[in-house]
Amino acid sequence: MAFISSSSPYQRVRRSTSEIMLLVLLCLIPGIFLQSYFFGLGNLLQILLASTVALLSETLILILRKRPILSTIKDGSALLTGVLIAIAIPPLAPWWIAVIGTVFAVIFVKQLYGGLGQNIFNPAMAAYVLLLISFPVQMTTWIPVQSLHPFSLTVMDQINALFTGFTLDGYSVAQISTSIDGLTMATPLDTARNALNSGKTISEIFNSPEYKASSWQAIEWVNLGFLIGGLILLYKRVILWYIPIAFLAGISIFSFIAFAYNPDLNISPLFHLFSGATMLGAFFILTDPVTASTTVKGRIFYGVLAALIVVVIRNIGGYPDALAFAVLLANMCVPFIDYYTQPKVYGRGR
Amino acid sequence: MTTTPINLLSEEQLAEISSGKHWSFHGGIHPQENKQQSSKAIIKDAGIPPFLVIAVEQKGESPLLLVNIGDSVLKGQALTKATDVMVVQNASSSGTVTAIEKRTDLHPSGLPVLSVVIATDGLDRSVEYSRCADYKAQTNTQLIEKIQNAGIIGLGGAGFPTHLKLAHYAAIKLLIINAVECEPYITADDRLMQEHGDEIIDGITVLQHILKPQLIVIAIEDNKPDAIAAIKRALQKKQSSQSANIIIRTIATHYPSGSEKQLIEIITGQQTPIGKHPSELGIVMHNVGTVFAIKEAIIDGKPLTSRIVTLTGEAFRKKGNVSVRIGTPIQYLLDKYEFTPTASQKLIIGGPMMGFSITHGDVPVTKTCNCIVAPTLQEMPESPPEMPCIRCGECAEVCPAQLLPQQLLWYANSKDNSKLDEYNLSSCIECGACAFVCPSHIPLVQYYRIAKAEISSAKQQAEKAEIARIRFEHRAARLQQAKLDRQVKHKQAAEKRKQQLQETNGGEDLIAAAIARAKAKKQATADPSDAPADNKKDAVAAAIARAKAKKQAAAEHSDAPADNKKDAVAAAIARAKAKKQAAAEHSDAPADNKKDAVAAAIARAKAKKQQALESTQINTEINPENSAAIAARKARKEQARLHKRQDLPAQIIDTTIAEPQTIDTTIKASDDKKTKIAAAIAKAKAKKIAQKDQ
Amino acid sequence: MSERQTEVTTQQIPPKDPAVSYTEIAWQGVWKNNPGIVQLLGLCPLLAVTNTVTNALGLGIATLFVLIASNTLISLIRSYVPQAIRIPIFVMIIASLVTCVQLLMNAFTYELYLSLGIFIPLIVTNCIIIGRAESFASKNSVKYAAFDGLMVGLGFSLVLILLGASREILAQGTLFAGIDALLGDWAKELTLELYHADSHFLLAALPPGAFMIMGLIIALKNKIDQRVSK
């Protein structure tokens, strides 16, 4: 009788790539929950839209590339990309923002480089940068925290706003984004930057009414949500500690140096850690295995490099948040980092 | 073989080791062990199978056989002769040698190697073993030779000849007994230690006598408490000055701690430098099974004729460890221990991490076969389809050699051998930890094995190419030299003649010579055709004369063709024709201008055919097999010819048939005589060759 | 038999036909060896100025003119140029021609001259021109050289225009905006407004967009070639 011939090892760990992706998606839930709690259901709508588009464009490109469809879709990487883009864009951004971003991420950044495992750049962040550069207005218009809404927004209102730009009552997104006292809402980092540019010091900004009216508390909570999700990922060993710790430590150290140098012009380390997309980036974006460094030393260096870029751009650059740029720039350095941080092979001496 | 050790362990390091400190290695995994399936039952004898297949080829080389087909052999009788590197293969039961042929080996490739097949008589009569209680009176060389004659190789799995490992006895500081058995499922060493602790300690003292190490460490994983206890008991029994420096080191269960290099790192904290042998550090390691075999060989005088094999996996009804005679067909074990195959059944030789699968049971148990795993599909499911590498780096985390498996995969896929070398593929120990953890189910080890095999064959080819280049250059130089030599010889000959001529004239004085020369000159002007005027002319004339004489001789003998080159061309054409038959024969003809050559060639071809026919007949008488081969070749040629013909349009065939006649007639018309002569020569030649062959 | 036949046929085929023909030059210049999307030469102006069709057309015409003129001149003097110093001589000729073009554009299409800016003098360093001079004009007769200049220039201009058009449509929703700067006031009519939207795809107007669209054009060309070869 003939037996099956196959290659060793015959025992394997039973965790697959798709399970990893699924775990990452599950760990995003606390952050997403908090985000939609503060900013309304628009966020969930964006996620629904972006994931649908991600799966559709993945299917389309796989047909064009004549690759197996079902098994590739099942790996969950396209879904994850879609969700990450949706989290990053403003909740009531027009529908085509999410569509363009997702299509670009899946087709251009991932599949045109050869599919899962081959892309140089993080698809979600590359798409975010594309959107930010191309559509700066839509991408920086955040709606205020729900408690500060001048109008009450129903689910239908939000769906309508997303697809037509107006609520059922005929208010435009721009109008929604303007809070009670007529100030345009933006992210705390945005607000701080604008105020800095107009010559105020940090302490003045933090005490100013427009800052207090901004969604800074909400953003802090959201960051906390992603931190919790990230810690679960660490506990489950889906991600390894090197990158998040290196990145967060880097952010703290670099921003502390800047803060110590001039506290009037530079925001504090704590503010850095809990604003913008710091936690999302540390645990969910930078740790994307495909585009991150793979050696131990390399991962630490990669995290620190990204942190340095983030702090530099946030403090002296032209954009309020810099995570996406930092990720892309660090991605570019990965082959170089990997090459120079190879571990010493057994027997090469210590 | 002897290396000059430079990194020997120092006294402090040895003290540190014996004080109980131990280290760890990078990476590693914790697979499911499943050892309890087979570790409880005591070792049974598997019995005598109806026939034994003992592979005698070692590393691709066949040793000198000491038996012939039909010989009756006894258990323990040597089948092969030992050479420097090869150990003796002994018969593992008594019986008759029924065949010496290539049989499938217990090797992942399933390829056959030269084997001796013994039909057993069931009596298990053995040669007389000479017990030797006082081995200490013997020299190391004698003991090592005894081990070689007992056919002992490393029984842990790699199968490195033990006598070679022992040959480095000069500078050994630390002897490690590898009883780690880190592979899941396998319990052969575990059981052996539980049941034969005393013998193992005896074996260790034999090794201690040969190697004289300062320290002996028995390394056992902590998942074998019974074995540890047994060895401890045995050691206490032996409590004497000898066992003072033998320590038992219990190490944490952690795959692949049983790998030689990793175990050395655990015990000593030292890494074996790349491309170096552990003996460089003054360390030698022996498997506990090997130690047991050494004890039997030296003290009891028994050669290695059986080994302990773990039969495990849910598809075996009767699991456990059995003592199996080397050469027992695995099918016999499967039948005896109630193996019930399930859907898509696998049969794994060795452990599930580093073992290999075999496709059928008609292979013999060899000395390195420590375990047969027959898992059910639930136990070890088929690996899910391979997905793209997401560079998660899990593999690098667990790699005990601290390689970057994801980079190696990349370069293995792109067949970039220089990059693979740069990333130290050769340091891979193929432990399978990377593939074990890979979430994309990539069979990394398989890729590395293929890449390694390709690299080694590329290396071999490069070496071969280099040799070929050197040989080619030597040959070119030699031919050039021969040409020069010929020229020099000719020159020398010419000069010699010159001298001779001078000598004949040399008796007279110079003036007379000058006068004579002047006279000769005058004469030469008068009669230029005959008397040479000066030496140069003379030489030329001589040469011409020689040439003429040669020609004449050639004509007379009517044998040697005037021009070798022409002959070669003609011969080549003739051969081509003989091969291509009439149609091809003809298309060649117009290409050749010299009609006589053509005719000669045709004639020769005919003669050759005849000769071929004759030789076939001769061969039929001498060697039936060969004639069959020739017949097959002929048939193939005929087929090819027919095939060609079918391809050709009818017209071409017509013309090709028509043309030879026209040519023949033209030849006949113009040069009838020459043709006939040439043909005659050719026929004569053919006849001669035919006669010679007879 | 068959062996012999193939031998004969291979012998009959001449090794390589060095003779040039007009169709071959045209085919090579415009499609097969297009300087822009196959040889990837002159990427600097190609990516920098193609944000509108007008700019692309202006630079295309300027390059085309310089190419024809330089190819002709170099072909004329090719047998008098010492091998060792041919490159400085070619550059000198090209530089003079570019200066002429720059002065002409300054005189007649001033607005375009301003918007193209540094990229007009940079034509001197355009690899396409020196490349054609070195590899073709200096080895072939005048008529072929001039035709080669025309065809290569045409191939380059076509890529410029294609890129310019796609970027203009994506970024501004218009076509031929500002064409009057090149062709005079009458051409104002040519400007098309294809669609109007609150927000345009700004990226297309920026250099990264140029790279991406360029990549897509190259992919398209390769796809067509693949189709044809099948």
Add this chain to the structure above:
Amino acid sequence: MLINIAIAIFTLGILGAIFGAILGYSSLRFKVKSDPIVEELDAILPQTQCGQCGYPGCKPYAQAIANGEDINKCPPGGDAVMRQLAERMGIEPKNLEGEEKPKLIAFIREDQCIGCTKCIQACPVDAIIGATRQMHTVITDECTGCALCVDPCPTDCIDMVPVVLTTQNWQWDLNLIPTKNSTER
């Protein structure tokens, strides 16, 4: 105006003369005489010395490639060697001329050998040993598989046989494992 033009022409002329002089000098001074590329190309070639490329050996072919000969004329090297050559020469890979065959070595059917030494003379790497009227044999380790000995043999007793697959040179192809006991006599 005229003076301006004259100045321009003069300046450019001087510049041209200076740079021309520098270039002319360096083209003589830094002239590369020998071509190390031939050695490198020779190292890539498989050294079968089979002459299938039309050159009498690998070195001459390497020389020819350096002089612009096609890189696709080495069937024993196959696609891999052609690609290496293409990379070294910085040119596009081409389709191989002639087909790539599996590796073969010569085998003399010794009972039919008449000891004519013709194959010995033909062998480019001296891989056949024997003497006149003595049986010849091929040193398998040295044979490059060039098949140059096959044609000169007057008794057609040389066969090109494929290299036998053994456990030593097996390349881990799991799909080729026989599922039956293969017994060879």
